[in-house]
Amino acid sequence: MKSDKLNQEIAQKISEKEKVAILEILKNSEGEKGNLISILQTIQERYNFLPMYVLSFISEELDLPLAEIYSVATFYTQFKFQPVGKNHIICCDGTACHVKKGTLLLSWLENDLGIKSGETREDHEFSLESVACLGCCAISPVCVINGKIYGELTTKKLRKILKKIKE
Numbered sequence: 001m002k003s004d005k006l007n008q009e010i011a012q013k014i015s016e017k018e019k020v021a022i023l024e025i026l027k028n029s030e031g032e033k034g035n036l037i038s039i040l041q042t043i044q045e046r047y048n049f050l051p052m053y054v055l056s057f058i059s060e061e062l063d064l065p066l067a068e069i070y071s072v073a074t075f076y077t078q079f080k081f082q083p084v085g086k087n088h089i090i091c092c093d094g095t096a097c098h099v100k101k102g103t104l105l106l107s108w109l110e111n112d113l114g115i116k117s118g119e120t121r122e123d124h125e126f127s128l129e130s131v132a133c134l135g136c137c138a139i140s141p142v143c144v145i146n147g148k149i150y151g152e153l154t155t156k157k158l159r160k161i162l163k164k165i166k167e
Contacts, residue, residue: 013053021046022054026061036064036072040079049080077131085120085127087165089113090144094133102141106130108155109143112162 014022025042029035039058044050050073059066073079091097091106106128110116113126120127136142139151143158150161 014057018054019057022057023061026058036062036069037076040069040073044079047083049083052081083120083124085124087126087146089126089128090134091117091128091130092134092136092140092142092144093130094135094137094140096137096140097134097142100141102153105141105143105153105155105158108158112159 022043025039025046029039029042040050043054043058047054055069055073056066058064059069073081089109091109092102093106094102106117109128113121113128115121115126115128117128117130134142134144134149136149136151139149141153142149142151143153144150145161145165150157
């Protein structure tokens with residue numbers, strides 16, 4: 001089949017060193033298709049996103065269609081297909097955050113960083129995204145910056161946080 005050949009061509013772009021590392025990840029997860037989410041999480045920890053050539057290699061090794069791996073990865077918002085920045089900012093746009101002007105925070109960040117939600121700066125210093133809800137409604141509006149939750153945010157507070165990060 002045409003797609004199998006393409007998958008093999010993509011998978012061949014992986015280096016021998018990477019193959020060893022990926023095979024170790026698969027070995028640790030017992031190479032089971034049922035462990036696909038944890039495999040993808042580990043791959044993303046290693047690369048900071050899910051490179052297509054690595055997904056193709058995993059497809060070959062697990063004898064699992066690439067489309068199936070891709071469908072699982074695209075179902076969960078935690079998985080990224082493009083590298084995220086050194087500093088990853090996630091803004092909540094859930095109801096509580098939206099009501100408390102969280103959209104103004106996102107707009108301010110887009111202007112300050114020079115990128116839109118879903119983008120990474122060319123220098124890879126910052127990436128920005130907006131999600132439907134972070135589940136921190138009691139302290140809204142909320143952003144998660146490099147894994148740390150910041151609540152009851154204002155643009156003034158956000159400016160201070162970014163100043164520290166940029167230093």
